[in-house]
Amino acid sequence: MRVPQHIVDLRREELRRLIRRDGFLPVNEICKRLQVSEATARRDLAAVEANGHITRTYGGALADYNSAFASHDERSGRARPAKTRIAEKAVAQVPRTGTIFLDAGTTIQAAARALAHRRGLTRLVVVTNSLAAASVLGSTPGVELHVVGGEFLNRQAALMGPRAIKALGEWSFDAAFLGGEGMDAAGISNSHASVAAFQKSVLRHAQRVYFCLDASKLGKATPHRVAAWSQLTALISDTPPPRLAAHGISLPPAKLLRA
Amino acid sequence: MRVPQHIVDLRREELRRLIRRDGFLPVNEICKRLQVSEATARRDLAAVEANGHITRTYGGALADYNSAFASHDERSGRARPAKTRIAEKAVAQVPRTGTIFLDAGTTIQAAARALAHRRGLTRLVVVTNSLAAASVLGSTPGVELHVVGGEFLNRQAALMGPRAIKALGEWSFDAAFLGGEGMDAAGISNSHASVAAFQKSVLRHAQRVYFCLDASKLGKATPHRVAAWSQLTALISDTPPPRLAAHGISLPPAKLLRA
DNA sequence: AGTTATATGATTGAGGTCAATCATATAGAT
DNA sequence: ATCTATATGATTGACCTCAATCATATAACT
Structure with missing residues (x-):
């Protein structure tokens, strides 16, 4: 069941804002807040992370700005940026x-x-x-x-x-x-x-x-x-x-x- | 193999400080930083969380001060403190x-x-x-x-x-x-x-x-x-x-x- | 109006996290 | 010196997270 692209964009912006405000959100909480399935929450997280500003953790996502923890690249041991x-x-x-x-x-x-x-x-x-x-x-x-x-x-x-x-x-x-x-x-x-x-x-x-x-x-x-x-x-x-x-x-x- | 109690306390204090500084640390990173097994890292996390200042997440721990996310009691749906x-x-x-x-x-x-x-x-x-x-x-x-x-x-x-x-x-x-x-x-x-x-x-x-x-x-x-x-x-x-x-x-x- | 693209939720199996349990080694107590 | 307590790492099975896959419904396009 497809949803209009602008609705998707708004939802992802809301997701980014929620994580930014709360510092950390687990996936199940995102499902509740945005009224989406876990699969959609995960896809939204992947999209928002790709644009920067959040960091995925196991089970949730972290606001970059609230975290000094190394970025995904750094954690992966790739060449330091x-x-x-x-x-x-x-x-x-x-x-x-x-x-x-x-x-x-x-x-x-x-x-x-x-x-x-x-x-x-x-x-x-x-x-x-x-x-x-x-x-x-x-x-x-x-x-x-x-x-x-x-x-x-x-x-x-x-x-x-x-x-x-x-x-x-x-x-x-x-x-x-x-x-x-x-x-x-x-x-x-x-x-x-x-x-x-x-x-x-x-x-x-x-x-x-x-x-x-x-x-x-x-x-x-x-x-x-x-x-x-x-x-x-x-x-x-x-x-x-x-x-x-x-x-x-x-x-x-x-x-x-x-x- | 038992370790002196004061060494345990110092290690846990270091753990608290690391989480406080980095904002979020996954368990495997804690194992590396403190040179302990995963089981010990989890026990240390439980102890530090019990004293306050950090919040356990799936796979790691969050600095309370860096997070607006609800405490464990709040997440558990217990009576609001x-x-x-x-x-x-x-x-x-x-x-x-x-x-x-x-x-x-x-x-x-x-x-x-x-x-x-x-x-x-x-x-x-x-x-x-x-x-x-x-x-x-x-x-x-x-x-x-x-x-x-x-x-x-x-x-x-x-x-x-x-x-x-x-x-x-x-x-x-x-x-x-x-x-x-x-x-x-x-x-x-x-x-x-x-x-x-x-x-x-x-x-x-x-x-x-x-x-x-x-x-x-x-x-x-x-x-x-x-x-x-x-x-x-x-x-x-x-x-x-x-x-x-x-x-x-x-x-x-x-x-x-x-x- | 008809066709194509894609966002969605459900399902699945792989992989990761978790606390409990246990044997061991040493700290702590006597 | 001896005994007790307990911190440790390894193991295990339960549970959770994850991305891939698929069918469906609708947005987007023609």
Whole structure:
């Protein structure tokens, strides 16, 4: 018995939202909530997982944003994705002590996860506007965690806005680690105005600035400029210099940390 | 082959920490991380779950703090615990529009969960210092969510400290919903000085003040005073008036919302 | 109106998870 | 030194989850 495609899409969107809200849902609960059979629930889960945002577990599904647990690829022992390699490279730049800033975004969340696994931290102060990064680092020994307040933006799972920018004014960072949505000859950019405004503010308070972007962001010129290349201490990326050069990005070797 | 009891305890503490940090761990991953058999991992999970802080799922375990999913008792369809009833009573006091504050703590987290399920909210502004409450409410339609920044305190999973108190200064709340660790004839108290300081500050910015405490907090006089009974709009509790009276707490009917 | 595509629920067998049970080795108690 | 308690890993059978397959009904297409 076929159901209209737009009804299927709405149901799957509702599924994604339920998992996102509740953190974890078992399959039988999904059947109840969506009034579908187990077989349909499983197919819907497969479809939603393929689009990202949830992780399948045995018997249910987990909200990605609420979980630091490794993705399916990572669990399967496949080659670590670019984000994980970039994250590890970023964490290698983190001082054992001092004050750092962590941005929102999935690459920085991977960095938070890597940092949480690190041994030997001694009184590292971490400041973030990402709830996901905060969740991961909240119980890490040697880390004193601060969150800048602000308005919660759902899509980024981060705190932004004028209050967040104002809160930054109280800080000075030894190093800041940020993400972006695009990089081209002009520099780093983002698609959301208040994200870009916030990131620009972070740059003003940081001694060293690292941007972490994978190859998928290359050549994208999203509308809001965040940083020119001269403003970065280094770009941490999986993209080789020739490909960067093809997009007009020419960085001295010390300014590109290859992951 | 028996292992010293203190080694068992350390292993279980490590298990709790791993789950808390990663959000979700499957049993086979626990076996790898702790170097134990599946049978031991399952026994350890049972023990840690019994102490609270994690929720068993099929094939693994979930960090409670990262999950809004119902507890085992709730999933089992048993009588809803006091916390859930108190949470629902608290949510009934929430206006459809306006600005409210939500505290940290498990009862308020239950209220956040209940609020997330509510229909018909229209531009309710929610301000919180709890990462757990923020996670739950982040994608609720009709809710504009703000987090007050501050230093993250792990045990409470909340943001506290002078920066948090300062951030509160920018707000005025129609209603505030808070928890406590003790209630006696003198009022509401807490065991942690910075939590109490923060809560007192919240009271100064709120029109109506609701405290949500279950019977287990009755008679406990934890060291830091938060509020006298006169400062409350109402106490939301499962405790009947005679038991409150036995501890010197005498509230007019309008000041006690029984759950 | 007729044809094709596909979403659905039911069924099935394979595979995974689970707690109980047991033998063993060692911690803990005497 | 001896005895008791219990944590451990292996095993087992029950139970649960899973994807594939199929028949059906309807959406989508012509």
